[in-house]
Every structure is written in structure tokens, then in C-alpha cells.
Amino acid sequence: MIRKLRTHEFGQATAEYALVIVAAAGIALVLIAWATQSGSLPRLFDAVIERVIGMVPGG
Numbered sequence: 322m323i324r325k326l327r328t329h330e331f332g333q334a335t336a337e338y339a340l341v342i343v344a345a346a347g348i349a350l351v352l353i354a355w356a357t358q359s360g361s362l363p364r365l366f367d368a369v370i371e372r373v374i375g376m377v378p379g380g
Contacts, residue, residue, distance in 0.1 A: 356362035
């Protein structure tokens with residue numbers, strides 16, 4: 322059920338959203354660092370581009 326936030330709860334909701342965003346950004350940074358160091362990211366991009374080119378008629 323959705324309930325209306327009381328006035329004193331607005332700040333708490335904002336802080337919770339901020340923590341979720343910070344956590345998501347941290348996880349994204351860790352994944353990007355891992356993918357960059359392992360060489361997985363360039364291979365992934367190459368595979369995606371090759372797949373897209375293969376789907377284009379005459380490509």
C-alpha cells in the first residue's frame with residue numbers, strides 16, 4: 322500500500338534515495354573498473370557491433 326509521507330518523513334525519504342544512488346554509482350564504478358582491466362569491455366563492444374552489423378541488410 323502506498324501511504325502519504327508526513328512532513329517530517331520527507332527528509333528521510335530523500336536520504337534513502339541518496340543512499341541508493343550512491344550505492345548504485347559505487348557498484349557501477351567497480352564493474353567498470355573490472356571490465357576495463359580484464360579487457361571484457363572492448364570484447365563486449367566488439368561483439369555488440371558485429372551483431373548489429375550482421376543484422377543490417379547488406380552489412
